[in-house]
Amino acid sequence: MLNILFWNLNRNDIEDYIAECIGEHEIDIAVFAEYEGVKFPSLERKLGGKYTRITGIESDKKVTLVAKKTLAIRKVQTTNRYNLYSFDTGVKKYILAGVHLQDIRNYSAADREATIRDLKSNIEKNEDSFKCTNSIVIGDFNANPFGHELTSVHGFNAVLYRDIIEKSDTNKFEDMIYKRFYNPILHYISEETKMYGSLYNTTNDDTKYWYCLDQILVRKELANSIKNMQYLRKINAQNLIKSVAPKRNISDHLPLVVCLEETK
Amino acid sequence: MKNESFWGFDNSSMDELVATDRIVEVMNDQCKYLYDYTQGKVFAIFDVIKREGALLSVIKTMSEVSKYVSKNATIQDTVGEVPINELIDASDIYCEKEYAFEIYTDTYRYRLFSLKMASIYPVKMKIEEVVYEHVMNELSLRGIKSDKDKYIVIENEESFCDALKLVLQDKKVRYIINELQKSVLSEKESDRNVLDKIIVCEGRNDEIIIDAIAQKLNCKPIFVVADGKNNISNLVSNVHERNANAQILVVIDSDGEEEKTKALFEKKVGKDGYQLLIVNNQVEDWFIPDVEDFSKLKLLQTIDTIVGEAEFDELRKKYDSFDKLLKFLER
Known part of the structure; x- marks a missing residue:
């Protein structure tokens, strides 16, 4: 199993929570946004020196990644809003994009879509270079699963239904062919499991209360590999929710953990 | 009565049209120089950024498109004596494209700048943030201005070469190239063992x-x-x-x-x-x-x-x- 964590840390110094989460969920790769509060050498020590931050020639900007040392992983590209990585588990080769798109308050959907188009172009270039289409995009998209940024051909072109992507991993629109991603979120959102979203917000007059801003998208090749995804409401015995919303002193976002089965 | 020609062929505005055709040649040479200097360890590519999807491969010629759309077997397939499928849409010659100049190894990519370029100047260059901060003052002293989105606006080939020289000789770029060369050597060693x-x-x-x-x-x-x-x-x-x-x-x-x-x-x-x-x-x-x-x-x-x-x-x-x-x- 390949276990991936994404967490927007709200610039809080929460190394103990991160270490507990990584230990409890046997995380292989952890991607973080708003990570400036974390002292990574201290986090690495708390993880027994078994994990390391994957740096490259350029400093991280919006996202950073920590991975277990037994994984062959390297950073391929750093940009203002996302980083690209390639890694090999021995079973499969993957491309991973960790993203933190522009926030809703200060930027428009068009700004996010411009970044998404750039990201897609770079993912496709890397898929050609590495001859690998096991691509994963994970992060804080600052957009919801049904939002234009996710569903439009000019955005991620992410479909929410496995049936659709299994039929074809591309679609045609106005004489152009667009590659698709699969967004598994619909399978996991549930009142039964209280899997509502990653961010709680009631400031708008038409608030949805819970927003799934932190998501994972995969190519068709990995659509059947996703065994589980969850927004964690607890880490070991520690509750991440106070009353109804995430505890801001930990983070305003709940962590997202995704498990992928490697043999499929 | 003879009507006035509104084309303006006689006035100086035609002289203001400076072609950008040398840019690709200049850039391709820079790619070659980098490759030679690093003995193939680090290379650069200057290429159009593909942002949208791919054109449908099934529609190969304009005449096929016309027949497909009209479902009319007798549709005209020439304009004058030139077959439609050999006519080029002239607007394609002018249209602005966005290029990226990226420095590569087999495993790492660094986009140094992107360039919005049509067939004539001005062109607009968006330089990577840190390098832009390093060079913006010098560019400004040479009369090369930035717009509100931090694209530098380049009016002619001389300014383009000035800007390019400043960017390629920036200390961060030098650092990146050195580090990439070192990383190629250490990756070759670790790949053997991985x-x-x-x-x-x-x-x-x-x-x-x-x-x-x-x-x-x-x-x-x-x-x-x-x-x-x-x-x-x-x-x-x-x-x-x-x-x-x-x-x-x-x-x-x-x-x-x-x-x-x-x-x-x-x-x-x-x-x-x-x-x-x-x-x-x-x-x-x-x-x-x-x-x-x-x-x-x-x-x-x-x-x-x-x-x-x-x-x-x-x-x-x-x-x-x-x-x-x-x-x-x-x-």
Whole structure:
């Protein structure tokens, strides 16, 4: 199993929570946004020196990644809003994009879509270079699963239904062919499991209360590999929710953990 | 009555049209110089950024498009004497495209700038943020201005070459090229070792413990964790298929049934392409009671100390499986 964590840390110094989460969920790769509060050498020590931050020639900007040392992983590209990585588990080769798109308050959907188009172009270039289409995009998209940024051909072109992507991993629109991603979120959102979203917000007059801003998208090749995804409401015995919303002193976002089965 | 020509062919505005056709040539030469300077370790590409999807490959010629749209077999397929499929849409010649200049190795890409360019100047260059901060003042002194989106606006070839020279000689770019050259050398070394030794084990605890043992022996195998005995045979087949040249060790806990575990596994996977290590009863037994009832995090935090203090020679004598593991790692 390949276990991936994404967490927007709200610039809080929460190394103990991160270490507990990584230990409890046997995380292989952890991607973080708003990570400036974390002292990574201290986090690495708390993880027994078994994990390391994957740096490259350029400093991280919006996202950073920590991975277990037994994984062959390297950073391929750093940009203002996302980083690209390639890694090999021995079973499969993957491309991973960790993203933190522009926030809703200060930027428009068009700004996010411009970044998404750039990201897609770079993912496709890397898929050609590495001859690998096991691509994963994970992060804080600052957009919801049904939002234009996710569903439009000019955005991620992410479909929410496995049936659709299994039929074809591309679609045609106005004489152009667009590659698709699969967004598994619909399978996991549930009142039964209280899997509502990653961010709680009631400031708008038409608030949805819970927003799934932190998501994972995969190519068709990995659509059947996703065994589980969850927004964690607890880490070991520690509750991440106070009353109804995430505890801001930990983070305003709940962590997202995704498990992928490697043999499929 | 003769009407006035509104084309403006006679006035100076035609002289203001400065073509950008030399830019691609200049950039391709810069790519070649970088390749030569780094002896092929680092290279650069100047190419159109493909942002939208690909054109449908089924529609190859304009005449096919016309027939498809009109479903009319008698549609005109020439304009004058020129077949439609040889006519070029003149607006395509002018249209602005966006190019990227990226510095590469086989495993890393760095976009130094993008360039919005049509057939005539001005062109607009968006330089990577840090380099832009370094060069913006000098650019400004040379009369090259930026717009509100930090695109620098270049009016002619001379200004383009000035800007390009400043950017390519920026200290960050120099640093990146040096570091990329070094990384190519160290990656070649580590790639040789990365998938040499692969250990497939049942669970995360096994990985943590065996990795600590490997670290003590200065060895860095890749681990594939099956997350359960039932998954291990499928995983081993996949790993072997992908890594035919690697040495593969499969570590399984016997849970008290060594012969049965071995027979079951060999029945599913066969006997070739890997070494099988069956541990009686489980990997943790090598260090019991030190690791008993540890949480995953506690195991991560303490295993190096526990393994560091362990006497490997004694463990080798006590456990055949431990001896077999060390032989694999030491090979």
